[in-house]
Amino acid sequence: MEATSDRQIGALRDTRQQILDVARYLFSDCSYLGVSMKDISQRLGITKAALYYHFSSKRDIYVTVLDEVLVDLRAGLCTERLDEPAEEQLRRMVKDYMEFGMRERNLVNALMLKLSPAETELRQFVVSSREQLIELFRPAIEGVFALRRSRPGVDGRLLATMLVAMMDGLVLEHSYFKKALDPDAVSGQIVSVLGLDAAPSVSA
Amino acid sequence: MEATSDRQIGALRDTRQQILDVARYLFSDCSYLGVSMKDISQRLGITKAALYYHFSSKRDIYVTVLDEVLVDLRAGLCTERLDEPAEEQLRRMVKDYMEFGMRERNLVNALMLKLSPAETELRQFVVSSREQLIELFRPAIEGVFALRRSRPGVDGRLLATMLVAMMDGLVLEHSYFKKALDPDAVSGQIVSVLGLDAAPSVSA
DNA sequence: TCCAACTTACTTACCGGTCGGTAAGTATTC
DNA sequence: GAATACTTACCGACCGGTAAGTAAGTTGGA
Numbered sequence: 001m002e003a004t005s006d007r008q009i010g011a012l013r014d015t016r017q018q019i020l021d022v023a024r025y026l027f028s029d030c031s032y033l034g035v036s037m038k039d040i041s042q043r044l045g046i047t048k049a050a051l052y053y054h055f056s057s058k059r060d061i062y063v064t065v066l067d068e069v070l071v072d073l074r075a076g077l078c079t080e081r082l083d084e085p086a087e088e089q090l091r092r093m094v095k096d097y098m099e100f101g102m103r104e105r106n107l108v109n110a111l112m113l114k115l116s117p118a119e120t121e122l123r124q125f126v127v128s129s130r131e132q133l134i135e136l137f138r139p140a141i142e143g144v145f146a147l148r149r150s151r152p153g154v155d156g157r158l159l160a161t162m163l164v165a166m167m168d169g170l171v172l173e174h175s176y177f178k179k180a181l182d183p184d185a186v187s188g189q190i191v192s193v194l195g196l197d198a199a200p201s202v203s204a
Numbered sequence: 205m206e207a208t209s210d211r212q213i214g215a216l217r218d219t220r221q222q223i224l225d226v227a228r229y230l231f232s233d234c235s236y237l238g239v240s241m242k243d244i245s246q247r248l249g250i251t252k253a254a255l256y257y258h259f260s261s262k263r264d265i266y267v268t269v270l271d272e273v274l275v276d277l278r279a280g281l282c283t284e285r286l287d288e289p290a291e292e293q294l295r296r297m298v299k300d301y302m303e304f305g306m307r308e309r310n311l312v313n314a315l316m317l318k319l320s321p322a323e324t325e326l327r328q329f330v331v332s333s334r335e336q337l338i339e340l341f342r343p344a345i346e347g348v349f350a351l352r353r354s355r356p357g358v359d360g361r362l363l364a365t366m367l368v369a370m371m372d373g374l375v376l377e378h379s380y381f382k383k384a385l386d387p388d389a390v391s392g393q394i395v396s397v398l399g400l401d402a403a404p405s406v407s408a
Numbered sequence: 409t410c411c412a413a414c415t416t417a418c419t420t421a422c423c424g425g426t427c428g429g430t431a432a433g434t435a436t437t438c
Numbered sequence: 439g440a441a442t443a444c445t446t447a448c449c450g451a452c453c454g455g456t457a458a459g460t461a462a463g464t465t466g467g468a
Contacts (some may be wrong), residue, residue, distance in 0.1 A: 002416075013419090015303065028319040029318060031235075031237065031316060031317075031318065033235065033237040033238055034237055034317075034318050035453060036452075036453065036454080037453080037455085038452080038453085038454095046417095046418075046419090047419055047420080047453085048454085048455085049332055049416050049418080049419065049420080049421095049456080049457095050417070050419075052454095052455070053416085053417060054417090057454080058454065058455090084239025084449080087247070088291070098245060100402070104314075108316075108376070109316065111377070111379075111380045112231060112235055112309075112312075112316050112375045112376070113235075113238075114235065114238050114435080116233040116456080126380070127380075127381060130377070157395070158393060159397060161282065161334070161374075161377070162370055162372065162373075162374070162393070162394065162397050165369075165370050165371075165372075165373025165374045165376070165377060166369050166370035166373055167369075167373070168369075168372075168373040168376065169366075169370055169372040169373040170365075170366070170369045172312070172315045172369070172429065172444095173315070173334070173365070174330075175315075176315045177331060177334070178332065189362060190366065193362070193363060193366050193398060193399075194397060194398070195397075195399055199358065219443075219444090240426075240427065241427080241428060241429085242427080244426095250443095250444075250445090251444075251445055251446080252428085252429085253429085253430080253431095253444080253445065253446080253447095254443070254444050254445075255432080256429070257443060259428080261428075262427095262428065262429090290456085301416080334438095351462090380424080403462065
């Protein structure tokens with residue numbers, strides 16, 4: 001019973017996960033609307049109908065992909081290091097996010113997909129994931145300013161919002177123009193431009 | 205012949221321009237792939253085939269729309285005022301761009317559309333329009349820093365790139381989350397965050 | 409051990425609808 | 439009659455999704 005169970009679960013995960021992997025890549029590259037179920041199935045060498053054994057609809061695949069994307073992103077950004085200076089933490093997070101965004105565009109793409117009014121669940125998911133993202137960066141930003149003891153009234157949330165917006169915009173540019181972007185260099189530039197770097201670069 | 209010519213040109217412009225207006229709105233709202241020729245024609249109360257009298261293809265409509273968008277944007281941003289202080293000029297341009305972006309998303313959307321390798325013309329158009337946009341903001345940014353006589357080596361182009369990226373990111377958020385954004389307030393926040401405002405807000 | 413029944417993971421063939429686009433036809437104007 | 443601005447009817451291809459069928463594996467009872 002044990003061996004059987006393993007085999008079944010293993011096989012199921014194998015194809016199902018492969019579907020998600022391929023869909024994740026294609027949705028990122030060509031957007032949700034630009035990818036058909038046939039595209040996904042062909043890439044896997046299975047039939048379109050086989051996708052429906054594992055998922056109830058194209059939307060089901062999409063929502064599962066987005067779930068996965070968010071889990072991965074959170075995992076990548078939440079690795080707190082207790083002895084890490086605030087500026088370094090922020091810089092690392094920015095770098096991690098840029099690396100992530102340069103590998104795939106599903107989170108940015110999700111903002112572009114026009115949903116029908118009835119699709120409140122997916123909309124709420126995107127809204128929530130966005131909020132979570134901003135909330136990940138906000139304390140890091142506020143940590144930087146706490147160290148500075150300047151501008152205690154700085155709006156960490158506003159800065160986080162703008163930081164995320166900037167990164168998304170840069171991710172968009174990168175993916176379209178195929179610009180070579182070094183995540184390490186660009187993350188330094190980003191925090192510098194926002195005045196969030198370790199060595200202040202602007203004497204106002 | 206004169207009256208005929210006027211009537212003909214007038215009628216042609218009327219329907220043709222209406223097609224562009226509707227397409228522009230729908231492409232902005234639902235993206236290129238999310239809009240069908242039937243959507244456009246229905247909205248106008250004409251048949252789909254009538255669209256092909258005026259335009260050779262869906263792509264033709266799209267390219268013409270993007271042309272129009274860029275012309276409008278340039279017109280809106282290029283109104284130089286000779287007695288305008290540099291900071292004010294930049295702030296105004298940011299505000300104008302945010303207002304523009306909040307009304308329509310076609311320029312950002314264009315970055316999301318996956319083009320086939322053969323579509324070099326459209327790709328080049330988007331690349332060029334992006335460059336033009338950044339070049340519009342760069343001198344304004346550099347004007348601000350020239351006044352400050354500080355950091356003469358500041359990379360105006362980098363700042364312009366990041367500024368545009370941030371604005372696009374914010375436009376994306378706004379359109380998805382239906383956040384109420386006051387262009388005047390948010391433009392002030394943007395230039396402030398980037399250290400480009402008239403009253404330095406950070407003493408480093 | 410064998411086998412029928414069941415389960416799993418697909419495939420084949422099909423569905424209704426939509427997509428961009430086309431050719432012939434039509435009504436109006438000059 | 440010619441030109442313009444459409445409409446009607448159609449095309450092949452594609453879309454997401456479904457029902458029936460198939461092959462392989464598993465299991466429990468004889």
